[in-house]
Amino acid sequence: MEAGRTVLEFRDVHTHYGPVHILKGVDLTIHEGQIVCLLGGNASGKTTTLRTILGMVTPTAGEVVIDGEVTNGWRTAAVVARGVSMVPENRRLFKRMTVKENLEIGAYLRADDFTADYERVLEMFPVLKDRLAQRAGTLSGGEQQMVAVGRALMARPRVLLMDEPSMGLAPVLVAQNFDIIRQINEAGTTVFVVEQNANMALSIADYGYVLQTGRIVLSGTGRELLANPEMRQAYLGEVG
Amino acid sequence: MTSAAATRLPRRRRPGWVDSFLLAVRIAAIVLLIWGIAGTVVKGINGEGPTGEAWRDLVVAGIAQGAMYGLIALGYSMVYGVLGFINFAHGEVFMSGGMVGFFVANYLWDIRFWDTNFVLSILLVLASSILASTLVAVIVERVAYRPLRDAPRLIPLITSIGISFFLQYTFAGLFGVAVKNYPPPPDYLRARIGFLDLEIEGTKLAVIVVAVVTMVALYLFVEKTRTGRSIRAVAEDKEIAALMGINVDRTIVATFAVGGAMAGVAGTLWALLFRGVSFITGFLPGIKAFTAAVLGGIGNLGGAMAGGVLLGLFEGVGPQLVLAGFGIPGVSQLKDVVAFTALVLVLIFKPSGLFGERLAAEDRA
Ligand SMILES: Nc1ncnc2c1ncn2[C@@H]1O[C@H](COP(=O)(O)OP(=O)(O)O)[C@@H](O)[C@H]1O
Ligand SMILES: [Mg+2]
Numbered sequence: 001m002e003a004g005r006t007v008l009e010f011r012d013v014h015t016h017y018g019p020v021h022i023l024k025g026v027d028l029t030i031h032e033g034q035i036v037c038l039l040g041g042n043a044s045g046k047t048t049t050l051r052t053i054l055g056m057v058t059p060t061a062g063e064v065v066i067d068g069e070v071t072n073g074w075r076t077a078a079v080v081a082r083g084v085s086m087v088p089e090n091r092r093l094f095k096r097m098t099v100k101e102n103l104e105i106g107a108y109l110r111a112d113d114f115t116a117d118y119e120r121v122l123e124m125f126p127v128l129k130d131r132l133a134q135r136a137g138t139l140s141g142g143e144q145q146m147v148a149v150g151r152a153l154m155a156r157p158r159v160l161l162m163d164e165p166s167m168g169l170a171p172v173l174v175a176q177n178f179d180i181i182r183q184i185n186e187a188g189t190t191v192f193v194v195e196q197n198a199n200m201a202l203s204i205a206d207y208g209y210v211l212q213t214g215r216i217v218l219s220g221t222g223r224e225l226l227a228n229p230e231m232r233q234a235y236l237g238e239v240g
Numbered sequence: 241m242t243s244a245a246a247t248r249l250p251r252r253r254r255p256g257w258v259d260s261f262l263l264a265v266r267i268a269a270i271v272l273l274i275w276g277i278a279g280t281v282v283k284g285i286n287g288e289g290p291t292g293e294a295w296r297d298l299v300v301a302g303i304a305q306g307a308m309y310g311l312i313a314l315g316y317s318m319v320y321g322v323l324g325f326i327n328f329a330h331g332e333v334f335m336s337g338g339m340v341g342f343f344v345a346n347y348l349w350d351i352r353f354w355d356t357n358f359v360l361s362i363l364l365v366l367a368s369s370i371l372a373s374t375l376v377a378v379i380v381e382r383v384a385y386r387p388l389r390d391a392p393r394l395i396p397l398i399t400s401i402g403i404s405f406f407l408q409y410t411f412a413g414l415f416g417v418a419v420k421n422y423p424p425p426p427d428y429l430r431a432r433i434g435f436l437d438l439e440i441e442g443t444k445l446a447v448i449v450v451a452v453v454t455m456v457a458l459y460l461f462v463e464k465t466r467t468g469r470s471i472r473a474v475a476e477d478k479e480i481a482a483l484m485g486i487n488v489d490r491t492i493v494a495t496f497a498v499g500g501a502m503a504g505v506a507g508t509l510w511a512l513l514f515r516g517v518s519f520i521t522g523f524l525p526g527i528k529a530f531t532a533a534v535l536g537g538i539g540n541l542g543g544a545m546a547g548g549v550l551l552g553l554f555e556g557v558g559p560q561l562v563l564a565g566f567g568i569p570g571v572s573q574l575k576d577v578v579a580f581t582a583l584v585l586v587l588i589f590k591p592s593g594l595f596g597e598r599l600a601a602e603d604r605a
Contacts, residue, residue: 054483056479056482056483075487076482076483076485077482077485077486077487080483080484080485081485085483086483088480088483092477092479092480094472094473094476094477094480095476096472096476097469097472097473097476101469105469105473105484106484108466108470108484108485108486109484109485151484155484155485
């Protein structure tokens, strides 16, 4: 998709957990219709970045801007109502609820009719049709991932945040997962995806950022980053 | 790396003396139980002990009282579900309803409305009791527990014990320590009523009917309504519930309100069964209902209801059935012993409660 206006922006964002400084001046720009990926090793602050967008963490300095509006200090529900939703790390389904309830709760804030989105999710993941009355906790990891994505889509987000969606999935499912991301993006949703699987993520991303201990150390288009020697050495598993 | 792998190998733990001791306790418990029951059966065959009708009355009384425990137990279980701590002030939430209900009942008696229009009167009492308990529960949450939301779970637990005393002595200070007796229910309620082939005392039947209706209503509320779904979502994962756009604080208030309302219903049922209320009325039923919630598997609503009824039955029938078999005199005074023994036994045999799922190793208190 062609990139449009800016939908999400970080301006020199700092966050702390108690006294611990996590994000140390992060700048990011995400344009409408893009797939943007955020790469980085363990504990580099990727999840914290997504939590900051959603107001689950409040920046100690800097600005988070959604659709041109500074959203520092907003409640999560208010950000979600603005059209941002997330597929969290490790899926985090409501395991004691049924698959159907999990999908419906994704549309919790919507007052309009969400039948069309419900049907779209089931079309995207046909295997879920036979699982609707089943408790989500009884599903396989791949199926749980589908429910987590479906749940996020039920809010009909304009921006979809995904936190390591391929973690813990078999290689076949990882590839499928990236297909789904592309499909969601082609239908008009901006996607911001956090990944450790750099090769795969950069192959579908319009733009990528690399986070290292709370700082953006590299950024560029997917192709640039894939070709960057520093990147190849540090993140794409090439030696020397 | 190798040492980490080694400790994860499935290693058979050698049974220590604690295991042997627990095994001995289990065997002793079963032997004593069978022995006591056998003694009672032998007595029954010899024509001693309670008659069939007396047994039936014990069972009915047990179920009625147990249904009341079940309603209170729901409040413990729901709050535990969303916040992970035992709200020991919940017994006082129940007492508040019973107390306020008394004043309304007394007023209705004074204006001679109670005897002429008992059904409407008891509904008014019920409504005021529900209102009072709900308000107290919600205020306690707002004032005492919300500021502790991020503290370790032991802190609100201990706070709840303080609140419990605070409420007791507030009521004692405001209304005196004397037991207050509700006006008597009309004769037709106190008489025995034919119900399916059984003859049941009218009040007990009314208590059981009200409790069942309330529990069904609660079940439908939790399973079918939007707020009910929010409560379940918050109980499972607060952060993700918030991510769905659920207002977690408001949902916690709703949980306290619903638990309080259940306790309010129980307050009126207590009045129907026993008539007397005082500032310490909440203590024993509160502990019993907590026992019932643990018995049924805390956090599990169906379990809380079933645990309540079971506990009521143990209490009602247990003394005569087991203790009398040993020839112990005055067994009906020992129902509290039976109730708490039942709790200890369940915890020894099935620590997660009869219907409980194994709890995750989160910080719960
Ligand atoms: N709730 C929290 N409280 C304190 N420290 C946290 C919390 N969450 C994450 N951290 C710390 O913040 C750092 C970044 O974490 P995170 O954003 O989860 O990293 P990533 O997702 O890149 O693995 C880590 O050092 C982690 O230990
Ligand atoms: Mg992470």
